[in-house]
């Protein structure tokens with residue numbers, strides 16, 4: 001029987017920030033991300049013939065195909081993600097006798113290469129929209145896993161699940177604690193009394209980002225195998241005691257040991273940040289709030305140092321900006337965010353800090369040294385992937 005679908009959908013899919021827990025999503029940790037007000041907009045509308053046409057409006061490119069030729073499509077760049085999501089969602093099998101096709105027009109306000117997970121947002125928005133359009137009945141977590149697999153199988157990045165969960169599960173003004181072992185998501189608020197979070201974009205993205213990311217993951221996975229040979233009951237890094245850690249360190253190479261130190265320190269910092277956020281959520285006296293914010297900022301800056309010296313995923317440009325910005329009055333702390341080798345710094349500063357004015361001299365120095373214009377983005381914590389209704 002031939003089927004005809006006549007539906008119009010508008011899907012909004014956000015990028016993300018991550019307060020803390022960098023590179024912990026594939027290392028058995030808890031991460032603290034949130035969806036933000038920079039997003040993809042995807043408009044789905046039926047086409048009269050059985051053609052699928054995907055329009056990337058910002059870059060004036062398009063991909064057109066019939067479902068039957070999906071597997072043999074030669075794609076690159078953003079088109080890999082489209083192909084991956086269609087294949088992994090099994091659209092061809094779900095809509096075998098489809099009479100009409102579908103046009104998806106895509107535009108984005110997420111700066112590309114800034115470490116705000118534009119590719120995860122694209123995959124999550126597509127998967128969410130196709131799930132609604134074809135009534136596939138998949139849960140948000142299933143969609144997150146499909147979006148992650150798209151990165152693994154069609155873009156060659158062995159990423160964790162943080163970006164997809166942040167994009168799909170975001171809630172306005174709420175961060176989330178995503179436990180990457182149990183896949184449990186818990187929302188919490190971060191009332192920044194008298195403080196602000198914003199991003200500073202280094203506007204660099206070094207080429208080795210993807211290969212270095214995959215290498216970090218392999219190094220930690222290999223170390224975990226060794227750890228399990230030593231301690232057969234060990235299920236995850238969280239269960240590694242300091243005694244076990246000492247034994248393991250004596251047999252793994254020093255580079256891997258440094259990476260592991262970063263992971264275990266970062267797990268500790270995540271617990272401390274959760275505790276501090278809890279304090280901020282309770283209505284605590286003002287003097288105390290200032291101290292809590294200082295501690296929070298200090299933990300962000302410590303993470304930067306760990307990512308730079310132990311995990312070695314920072315770069316000269318990010319380090320330059322981080323050092324300059326954290327020495328400015330009213331700044332509590334700052335760190336590189338996301339996979340690394342470029343992208344954004346996340347900055348926590350007092351409300352008195354005025355980014356436009358107070359970052360001007362730093363941006364001038366940055367331009368003199370690297371010949372690159374850095375910029376800052378204010379951020380709002382936003383809703384996760386959702387349908388927009390038009391009246």
Ligand code: GLA
Pocket residue numbers: 021022023024025026117159160161162163338339340
């Ligand atoms: C990238 C990956 C995520 C995560 C971060 C680092 O954004 O896609 O899975 O590993 O890097 O925290």
